[in-house]
Amino acid sequence: MARYAPAEIEPKWQRAWDAAGAFVAAPDPAREKYYVLEMFPYPSGRIHIGHVRNYTMGDVVARYKRAQGFNVLHPMGWDAFGMPAENAAMASGGHPKDWTYGNIAQMRDQMKPMGLSIDWSREFATCDPEYYGQQQALFLDFLEKGLVYRKAAVVNWDPVDMTVLANEQVIDGKGWRSGAAVERRELVQWFFRISDYSEELLDALDTLDDWPAKVKTMQANWIGRSRGLQFAFSMVEEAEGHDRIEVYTTRPDTLLGASFVAVSPDHPLARALERHDDGIAAFNAECRRMGTSEEELETAEKKGYDTGLKVRHPFDTSWELPVWIANFILMDYGTGAIFGCPAHDPRDLDFARKYDLPVISTFAPVEDDGQPLAEDGGPAFVPPKSERVIYIRGFAGETEQTGEEAVEAAIRFCEDNGVGQGVTKYRLRDWGLSRQRYWGCPIPVVHCDDCGVVPEKKENLPVTLPYDEDGAPIDFSVPGNPLDRHPSWARTECPACGKPARRETDTMDTFVDSSWYYARFTAPRAEAPTDPEETPYWMNVDQYIGGIEHAILHLLYSRFFARAMHICGHLPESAKEPFEALFTQGMVTHAIYQTTDAEGRPVYHFPDAVENRDGRMVLRDTGEEVEVVPSAKMSKSKKNVVDPDTIIRQYGADTVRWFVLSDSPPERDVEWTAAGAEAAHRHLSRVYRIVSEIAEKPAEEGAPAADEALLREMHKTIHEVTGGVESFGFNAAIARLYAFTNTLAKSEAGGAAKRQAAAALAQLMSPMTPHLAEELWATLGHEGLILDAPWPVADAAMLVEDEITLPVQINGKRRGEITVPRDLGKEEVEKAALESEPVARALDGGAPKKVIVVPGRIVNVVL
């Protein structure tokens, strides 16, 4: 008998699918469509086993939906702009364009053998001028609708490399390449008005029924709606033209616990003061040496500087509070100034203890009869706002009330007394899209001395990136932005007046590229961003699959973009929420094998260099024992990577696909182990052997009981695997398929029933192991592709058993079981349970206190 030979059957069936044009999608109004999309990859050069898992999951969905009769769209492309290409050009020469397209070619070659049901005719890269030209057209439309504007914003500036740094390039306040201390610099940059949509983006989360709750929670917290009071402290003495400091607080009920006022180092008052005060100038300069990321501000040691200025408390003009500059106040949020209430905010409490400022509690726990907590070295008291507390320094509402009630009462009180207004604010900031880099989509505007900022004419799009400079490919080893220093690229004429003018040399954030690619896939060659005929048919994405790391930014930006594209007429109203269902998958991890060198530093070893000798993991060459760190994120530097290419060559694509789906639930991480891959391969070989044997034998009737038992199992398996695939329970579906394979192997049924069961097995496996499934289908003598066979449907009558076994508990612990007819009444079940041997013995003639019968589930006897 022939052996399972994936190296032969996989290319064979891939050719058959290609010849049939099976995956080329075309709109068909007569059929219901289904759009499956996996987050497209960055072309780093090699596909990663994590990609394999991601695309396999999408492929299972695509193939399953296809078998159910849907017109499936399953495209693939490349998120191809971004810093790694420029970094590579700087590090080892070459050009970002060549590097990127070379990587794309390699990765496409690696992906093709996986047998994914992708419509490759729709492939594009975001760095194709045909794509980014349409993105520039979108930008111009957004500009016209007032969805983009310019304002000044701070960036990380590396004074040695003369370049803007990303947050990840700032390490301990220093540039990653130059090591120079990073400065904050202000540049005028473009922003999308996403914050205008805060309320809508927040409220619409409720309509996303098929998104994970955790993603919706994360987005809701990120948008951060808050209700608070905005008011001003008047200054005791005017300074630098400021006679008041405007603050925003979400806890106006703690106003009588105020102990200081603090402003951001970037607050206008702080900036004015630093001009005449060396101490403040030095403090602000120190604050500005920190990176711009919120994380860094929040984790840095809390520091402040007393300006010596004082403000008056709004309720008591004789109560004066000091004004500090503090490094943890964000200029971007609220008004860039706060009042500190140390008793009810851990940060303020740290600050107050450090600088010896008063701590005044305004409320206290109910259970301690209103004893304040923070005064004597205790922690800040910050209960949930829904919890009732006792106000010891309240001024509005009841003495005992919840924080929410108190905040509303305080806002009403303040408004009635002319101290500020209640306002709703959002944490979400506008999206800065300007990047001072080469490898991105050029922002299509022109700066004219006479006309100012002028949009490029649409007929002049795309504004393409220059490849060379004075005839030679651009040299990235020279510091600075190549677009900025290019001798001719930026020189153009003003689209308005025709005079010589200069192009914008900033490019767009790569998040812009990925905020609409899902729409472009519906009409990838259209002469406009989308196509009014094709786009409405395919939109929305029915199932989107990707990593949890994109839970906030990418998904929020895409939701904003879909709205903006709708406003500009590029998407229908119904596409404002472009992703109907979202699934976030886990990572693929792998053990790290490490030894230590003479200095005690870790030395990492590739999995190939390690072998198992009598249960100990040792280096193949030296026999030295290695330490095994399980389930670590794959990383080249730790050498715990596996190359999908190698594995596919060794075992075939179906084995890899089967393995990455089995064992671990898709939303969780899965650990790649050689033994697991080996086992997956053994199983597929076994299925091949079992089905081949069945195909060779005559299709005759068997013993009725054996035939029925096998077919019952088959229908159960169809039911459970279908449910598993529907609910992303791929691991559970695979476990069921293992069990069914065992049943089939041991079955005494006749050839006819076995052929039927084997065909069902092939079909149920076809989304996961499509090549093997085609081979088995043909082996069993079926005409045509299994790809085109309709998904099997379980016969409901075959799923129901006549008798069921119920566990019997005594006091909640399992003590036995009873087998009863399926629809036996509650009383009879109770009777049977009480008569069962363990219960009768425990009761010893007595009566139970209580009997709980959960029909079809369990009986619990309480003694």
Next chain:
RNA sequence: GCGGGCGUGGUGGAACGGUAGACACAAGCGACUUAAAAUCGCUAGGGCGCAUCGCCCGUGCGGGUUCGAGUCCCGCCGCCCGCACCA
């Protein structure tokens, strides 16, 4: 620091609030074989006992709700993701 998630045998994991450990890996024993590979079968959370049957313990730690908790609630610990210029 803030927001979100996860934690179950030697390992990956299963389990609508209802028999904890399905299914697999690794391991051990056996069959087949001259032998090996492949294949097939069996054992298997820990402990105890008057051992074909029964008891106790057990889902990161400590409490709680419930007839019943891996699952729900509160408080810890550890790890992972995000924090707006990484993609």
